[in-house]
Amino acid sequence: MEKKLAQLKEKMRVVEDLELINELLNWDQSTYMPPGGAPARGRQSALIAEIRQEKIIDPEIGRLLDHLEPWAETLSYDSDDASFVRATRRVYDVAVKIPTALIGELYGHFAESYQKWTVARPNNDFKTMQPYLEKTLDLSRKLADCFPGYEHIADPLIDFQDYGMKASDIKAIFAQLRAELVPLVEAIMDKEPVDNSVLFQEFPVDKQAALGVEIIKDFGYDFERGRQDTTHHPFMTKFSLGDVRITSRFNPNDLGDGLFSTLHESGHAMYELGIDPKFEASPLGVGVSAGVHESQSRLWENIVGRSKPFWSHYLPLAKKYFPDQLGSISVDEIYKAVNKVSRSLIRTDADEVTYNLHVMLRFDLELALLEGSLEIRDLPEAWHERYQQDLGIRAPDDKDGVLQDVHWYADVIGGVFQGYTLGNIMGGLFYKHALQAHPEIPDEVGMGQFDTLHNWMKQNIYQHGYKFTASELIERVSGGPLTIDPYMEYLRTKYSEIYGL
């Protein structure tokens, strides 16, 4: 059995390494590749993807799994070996159930659709995108149908991103969240607006970058095992558990844009860097779900990076970098500025409170499209109606409406949005339990010390990688299922103080 296990591990090592190699091709394309490299890069990236596909659908993997599973059943559920067999089964089953031709069709269609979207969005041209979205919806359904027996057609697509979750679970928890958020937003809107103009001055980008690096080093992001580069869209990428990099985008007229995206990506990176090194190049060596990943990026960006203790420590440092721009501002003023709540049109610019309303309406629209209760041609108006209903505003056009997010134009419809809000909810829950174990955390944050918080996350979340589902992690931490209460309590306490509710 040991020998079969070793064989399977080696086969999966190859599969994982091929994925990690392709990440390097993508990273280089986004960071340093000269324009002349583009045609070959597309060809080479497709080659690695094809070889990875050949390797994962190897029937020998199926045979090894069949042999190993009865033995793995005799082991404790959370043993490394049982977890490895379980994770490999999942990766293998997903791979063999999707016809290679469908994968090709999906990627070909996404590439074309994305290209059209880059032109259609600035032109406010939904009509051009409508047939592409119709095909995307059709392909998304076909993809879901590779996994028959679902309760809701979105379930397989959600499962790709948020392993173990179903549309019905998410609908239930989102309904609770909406019921609490809408009155909170209304209460805040009745109050005097916060002035955040201090953030919108000239901030030289090299200094912005240096400030961000100082802070994420304090967080514990290890530059011996990572680095930061500049790209148009910020992202985190991993080449191994010893090399997890982030990219940031800096706006010379907006301090928050670059700083908070840096903190955000550092959260993603610390999660991957915190996975137990014994899971290197195994299906266990990755963050478990979009939701848990976002719990970390959003926690370090918001719960930490937009907290008062954080700014009481880092405002003096920020003033060293930007004496003219920030010289006269107080901790209280900057704390309020970085937490200004407003009803806005663009998800990625939204504050912590309204952000989830943007996400939840997209999730509902995805479900309606997949169910067939909403047609693509009616989507722009459905979008406007939901913004009116949930946020009290209506975009003047589709450019800042249904065309704003890249996701549906370069990925499937279904499963691509819920992770953002699940992450906020989970982040609130994890933080509450870290705080119960270590009430000194906010004081430490106020001294620029993050070890206690970082170590709690490593111990309870990061180290496990893909071993436990999000629900299992939550159960282990809290003794129960996912609940919105800690997150809502966090929001209510914080914003009541800021807005004097």
Next chain:
Amino acid sequence: MEKKLAQLKEKMRVVEDLELINELLNWDQSTYMPPGGAPARGRQSALIAEIRQEKIIDPEIGRLLDHLEPWAETLSYDSDDASFVRATRRVYDVAVKIPTALIGELYGHFAESYQKWTVARPNNDFKTMQPYLEKTLDLSRKLADCFPGYEHIADPLIDFQDYGMKASDIKAIFAQLRAELVPLVEAIMDKEPVDNSVLFQEFPVDKQAALGVEIIKDFGYDFERGRQDTTHHPFMTKFSLGDVRITSRFNPNDLGDGLFSTLHESGHAMYELGIDPKFEASPLGVGVSAGVHESQSRLWENIVGRSKPFWSHYLPLAKKYFPDQLGSISVDEIYKAVNKVSRSLIRTDADEVTYNLHVMLRFDLELALLEGSLEIRDLPEAWHERYQQDLGIRAPDDKDGVLQDVHWYADVIGGVFQGYTLGNIMGGLFYKHALQAHPEIPDEVGMGQFDTLHNWMKQNIYQHGYKFTASELIERVSGGPLTIDPYMEYLRTKYSEIYGL
């Protein structure tokens, strides 16, 4: 036949693309990879090399070659298709003789050894590197032994780099060269030394880099299809015929170091970028040998970059970047300074005349190690002794002794040095013939115009890629075999004038 040819081309496309992908893994390791990425990078690089090996030893390639060769024989020798079949046969025959496991072991070992060397060299720590070198020597011998029937154990390793050459050929031409160089060096040493102190002032590295970029853009190095980064050891690398990058190393107290390494690497890059694009991702789409490659890097660095017309044009530009450091210097003075001949310790810093002595002693040490007449543990002292003997000096430590070159720490021992001196000899020969065709070249260089020279090289050398061997290129250009005469004539004329011999 067309169908079989297309099949073979597609198979070789995959092989070539896998090599190019591995180049990206190596480039990233040298430029931006954080230290924590090293173990995985070695493993991933080995994986790509193994898959490349699997693909190239595919017996179907052998069968396709067997089918195509009789047909290719009916074509003209220099037709693209005949050349493709010929080149593929060579690559295939080399590959089938090397066990896949050995390839994997080599790549994995080199990645680890290189990483250790980057730390050991600054620490003057040969002891750490000794076991790595011992393993390298062992693996190098194993690799050579995959090609039994050699005259000298170094021959197969030399053949990888300089196709068609043997240790005995090289020993013969090096003996001629040494016989002419040693008296030339002695004659120069009897003269008043040149003062090159102007080069050793403070030169901010960002300005050095900017100056170098201006010049290589004038040469014709295309930054839409390339870029420059900073590394310990400068190199050129290619990811496709549309993406050929260089790296440089700058020393804030030495203008020549960074500038000439930049010109050097641009010569390598222009060669690859000048290959006919129809050879993209084919065995024909690469420079043909180390010697021909060095003929280009050394030509652009030395024959062009250390010529008087070059400095008559670029001294004013260099003065714009460095008015305080270069303000009072004349063209004659800088021309002499960049051509100062001295007995020095570091190969890459050596002048044109002594440079070959550095190379030839390394070549001899490689042969001695492979023959077993020298042990790795005795290598540092053997190094010192040969420097004493050939150059009359001794390094104070191993950092500037046996640890100075990356080659043995990231590649096989054997075949990796002779190309530099072969390149000098070939560069002299090519330049002589370019000049015969276009006597106006030096005047154009004096105006910062390089198109005539660059186009002659494209036409006669670059475009052909791997189509002709070095000897065939030399034959086509000169009507005869490789001779040291044009190179020695170039050196004698130039240095007689500088030193008044």
